[in-house]
Every structure is written in C-alpha cells, then in structure tokens.
Amino acid sequence: MSADELVLKRLSTQQLDALIDAQNEIFADYIIPIRSSREFFAEFMRSVGGKLEDIIVALSGDEIVGYVNPVVDGTEAWIGGLGVVPRMRNQGVGARLMEAAERYAEEEGAEEVLLEVIEGNLAAEKLYERLGYIPRVAYLSAEGNATQFAGFGQPPRRSHLENILALHERSYAGTCWQRRKRCALEESARTCEIYRNDEGFVLLRRVAGTGFIPFLGVDPEHGRKGVGTCLAKFAVNRLWELGTFKIAVYNIDDNDANRRMLDLFDFAVTLKQTEMRKRL
Numbered sequence: 668m669s670a671d672e673l674v675l676k677r678l679s680t681q682q683l684d685a686l687i688d689a690q691n692e693i694f695a696d697y698i699i700p701i702r703s704s705r706e707f708f709a710e711f712m713r714s715v716g717g718k719l720e721d722i723i724v725a726l727s728g729d730e731i732v733g734y735v736n737p738v739v740d741g742t743e744a745w746i747g748g749l750g751v752v753p754r755m756r757n758q759g760v761g762a763r764l765m766e767a768a769e770r771y772a773e774e775e776g777a778e779e780v781l782l783e784v785i786e787g788n789l790a791a792e793k794l795y796e797r798l799g800y801i802p803r804v805a806y807l808s809a810e811g812n813a814t815q816f817a818g819f820g821q822p823p824r825r826s827h828l829e830n831i832l833a834l835h836e837r838s839y840a841g842t843c844w845q846r847r848k849r850c851a852l853e854e855s856a857r858t859c860e861i862y863r864n865d866e867g868f869v870l871l872r873r874v875a876g877t878g879f880i881p882f883l884g885v886d887p888e889h890g891r892k893g894v895g896t897c898l899a900k901f902a903v904n905r906l907w908e909l910g911t912f913k914i915a916v917y918n919i920d921d922n923d924a925n926r927r928m929l930d931l932f933d934f935a936v937t938l939k940q941t942e943m944r945k946r947l
C-alpha cells in the first residue's frame with residue numbers, strides 16, 4: 668500500500684496493544700533505545716496530560732504503521748510522540764500525521780504547537796523545519812555517579828506534593844512541557860522521595876541501581892545563592908545512601924548555570940534536545 672492510501676484515524680482503545688507493538692518497531696533503531704509497554708506508556712501519558720483517544724494513527728488496512736500523540740492544554744499544544752515504521756518512511760506519512768495533529772490542536776483552541784527533537788535526529792529535524800517549526804531552546808540529559816557528600820548545610824526536610832506545588836510553579840515556569848506541567852510533578856511524586864526547604868525542592872528516586880533526580884527547583888527570588896547546589900549535593904548523597912551507582916537527570920535547561928552545576932558534580936551530557944515551536 669502506498670502512503671497516499673493510508674487512512675488516518677483516532678486510536679480506539681482496542682488498538683492499544685497494536686500501538687505499543689508499532690512503537691517498539693518504530694523506536695528499535697532510535698538514538699536512545701525505548702522499549703514501550705502498556706505500563707510505561709500509561710505512566711508517560713499521565714505525566715504529560717495526554718489522552719489515548721487523542722492519538723492519531725496511520726493505518727494500512729488494520730495495521731498501525733505510524734502515529735502522532737498531540738496533547739493540548741489551553742492555548743498550547745505539544746507533540747508527545749511521532750513515529751512511522753521503517754518500511755513506510757520518507758513517503759510523507761510523518762508530514763501527514765503532523766498536519767492532522769496540528770488541525771486537531773487548532774480545533775481544540777491551541778495557538779501554538781511545541782515539540783522536542785533529539786540533536787542528530789536528522790529526519791525529524793528536516794520534517795519539522797519543512798513544516799515551519801522554529802528552534803527555541805535546548806534541554807540536556809546527563810549522567811554521573813552517586814557520591815557521598817557532607818557539609819551541604821541544613822538538610823532539606825521530607826515533604827509532600829501539596830507543599831511543593833507553588834515552588835514548582837515558580838521555579839519551572841519557563842521550561843519544557845515535561846517539567847513545567849503540574850501533571851508531570853504529580854506523576855513523579857507517586858514514586859519519588861520529596862524534599863524541600865524554604866527556597867527550593869528536590870525529587871529523587873531509585874530504580875534498581877540507578878538514581879534519578881526528575882525535579883530540582885529553586886524559587887527564582889532566591890536564585891544565585893547556592894540553594895540549588897546544596898539541594899543537588901543532598902540529592903546525590905541521598906541516592907548514594909540508597910545504594911545507587913549511577914544518577915541520571917533529564918530535560919535540564921541548557922544554560923551556563925546548569926552547565927556549571929553539571930561540571931561541579933562531574934556529570935556528563937548524554938543527550939541534547941531542541942525545543943521547536945510553531946504558531947498555528
């Protein structure tokens with residue numbers, strides 16, 4: 668079947684397993700290996716505020732050969748995933764899916780669409796540029812070792828989701844969808860230890876031998892006073908206490924302060940993503 672004959676439709680709930688299979692085929696040769704599953708995808712959807720019924724699939728007969736996952740929140744929309752199975756690539760399917768997602772977003776009231784692309788994903792970069800997406804800022808992922816620290820000042824206190832919502836809103840206001848939306852914080856709060864002091868907060872989690880610090884925020888009013896460094900030392904030390912070896916951080920704004928912080932902790936950048944946006 669040629670690309671023009673494919674039918675684009677909303678995902679039905681009975682197609683969820685087929686979508687997961689298609690994702691595993693699509694992302695098998697991806698820059699970072701992604702292995703999807705029902706649980707993985709459900710957690711992802713909760714964390715970004717996505718709805719399964721908003722996903723658009725490209726069908727060849729009954730078979731899913733591509734999908735796009737638009738998420739709308741007020742006047743902004745975000746593309747939570749786009750993919751086409753290898754044998755159907757470079758025939759315009761990706762562009763058709765993106766155009767359908769933009770139409771849907773516009774109907775829902777969005778005025779702008781955002782997305783992120785991993786640096787070096789040339790096909791996706793080319794497609795988005797051709798559709799009129801403009802690069803805006805970059806986000807970094809990095810990895811380092813858990814280390815024992817002493818002398819990080821007064822340790823932050825164990826806290827709860829309700830007590831960090833305002834701090835999160837202030838400290839993450841200008842950053843990426845996957846960190847600034849409240850649903851992202853709520854999802855992480857289900858599985859993470861939460862700590863805060865008067866000026867900032869940090870979330871951390873151990874999964875097998877690996878530690879994650881999904882959130883570390885400082886109220887902008889208290890920026891540049893070493894609060895972030897103290898919270899980071901606390902988190903790295905806590906993950907060391909929990910018995911992790913490696914620590915991963917994702918989606919950090921690529922700016923001088925964060926680069927200095929990564930250097931200080933000897934964290935190496937593993938991935939850079941560019942946020943692109945288009946006004947509808």
Ligand SMILES: CC(C)(COP(=O)(O)OP(=O)(O)OC[C@H]1O[C@@H](n2cnc3c(N)ncnc32)[C@H](O)[C@@H]1OP(=O)(O)O)[C@@H](O)C(=O)NCCC(=O)NCCS
Binds near residue numbers: 785788789793
């Ligand atoms: C990105 C992806 C969705 C594109 O789907 P597609 O159906 O091939 O998209 P289209 O055919 O509409 O457009 C692809 C464009 O990439 C270009 N392209 C393909 N491979 C390329 C490469 N290695 N270098 C540069 N450009 C490339 C094609 O020439 C085409 O551009 P053109 O029409 O201007 O010539 C598909 O490659 C894919 O599923 N990749 C794996 C998952 C992924 O990366 N998703 C996006 C995450 S941000």
